[in-house]
Amino acid sequence: MDWKPVTLSAAPLDQSWYEASARARLAGLLDADSFQEFIGPEQRMMSPHLPLFDLPRAFDDGMIVGQGLLEAQPVLAAAQEGRFMGGAFGEIHGAKLVGLLRAALHLKPAAVLILFDTGGVRLQEANAGETAIAEIMRAIAIARAAGIPVIGLIGGRAGCYGGGGLVAGTCSRLVISEGGRLSVSGPEVIETNRGAEEFDSRDRALVWRTMGGKHRRLLGAADAFVDDTIGAFRAAALAAIPAAPAFDLATLEAEQARLEARLDRFGDCTDATEIWGRLGVDDPTAVPGLTTEAFDALLDRLPEGPHHAR
Template sequence: MSSSMSSYLEANARQRIHALLDAGSFEEFLPPSLRITSPHLAQLDTPASFDDGVIIGSGLLQGRKVLAAAQEGGFMGGAVGEVHGAKLVGLLKRAINERVDGVLLLLETGGVRLHEANAGLIAVSEVMRAVLDTRAANIPVIVLVGGANGCFGGMGIVACCANDILMSEEGRLAMSGPEVIETTHGVEEFDSRDRALVWRTTGGKHRYLLGDCSAVLPDDIAAFRQAAFETLLRYQEKSAELTLTDLEAEHILLSQRLQNFGQFSEPMDIWSKLGVAEPEVLPMLEAQVFMQRVAGSRAGEQS
């Protein structure tokens, strides 16, 4: 992998998936040569992509067999339409049939493709169900978020249905994007032009401290590769299934979060409440230093 492709943020979807998996191991399903495109975009005279903005296939992750998908943020912001969603669902169903070691979802998306409206919404709901079916088959689903567009909308919910989310500081994760919040509730509620605020609120560091992601990684594909492998290994010792006990624990965590932090509008106040010393320095820390500094300060981990 050349130095120009070492950055997860700067790489495109195809570069990410090839660099993440063992060299030469990736086999793409439904490649662009088959020209499977969205019928809805054609009806609207909108440019299409021959892979509909998502690359899917099989490969090896340090010798473990996995299925993987990577959304292309450069095509409609990685938004999900009918074909795009069907490819993800088919991949997850194939994971169950083939009993692979895990599924990697490299998500970079604003959510549903507005051009396809209801078809996109249905597609996202089917992806959610497929993720949970995959977990019920004891196959872990690991989400990677580090692209420029972040992971928003319905796919943000999909990410939270997975076993683990790995993020870089540059990645962002939320239901509604900053521009959507500003448009619907006004700039006083959320100023989408305040980039520092956007990253403090939706970026990897804040998501880690709230317990929404498993790790904050450097902007480096090799770091994502190693973290994904280590996460996969953990599921050799524990079940990947989402149980009722897990759901009940999640509800307790969310209730505690609302009780403890509901009055705050500034993430740094939450970090301080979590016991982080000098929270104002966190945005400037490199990923490894950040992880060391906040050890034991995550929501739900305090005694």
């Protein structure tokens, strides 16, 4: 199966992660020509539900899974195609990721990489999608308990929302870019339920400083902030594997303690800039404009050190 996209002018590692297709991300992220797809498009494992709604299907149901090498280490990888139905989890889409995570127990890879790009569960097959989310979280917990790091990479146009946000919360480490957004309820969902005064989804600056990569990194919900290139995600994924925390009682208790402390400390804030100020950022309004280098330098200056618990 030749699944690699037609090469663009830029070197693959310099290409934008945000703009790339799921297949282009996998091609650049892993060692050249090392990716082998499981249940490829030629097997036509498509959604059984979408025809009921008279909607077009995709040969891979928007989820590409397989094995490859990352700097010669064997890894399993799953990539969501955010442009097909917003990267949403349906029955086949979810089952492919569950199967990959379960295969990890037998194949014992150096890590499982999940390239998130999703708005959450696919509404047309919501029950199957919700079940898939639960099965994926359970499979991640079992893989992590077996000592296999599960690394989430977030930088796609659909962000990582809904059930995808829950799944991301169970990963060992998360890498996020400026364009990546991580949350459960998305901007439009909040606005629909609570009104534009609660959250104006058309205010892009508000969306990014509430759910964007810099905020998630500052808050500790993501472990690394990277430039929007395939090469930057590759380097961060490599660094994340040895840094993955043990999945034991001590880690879980530390995460619980950190979440409680976060609520105590920031629960009354009405804007992300207030949180950044309390974290020790001198000029919170300047944060969205910082380059990755300047942002990393800022993180180093903050009183709070690196934290394994999210």
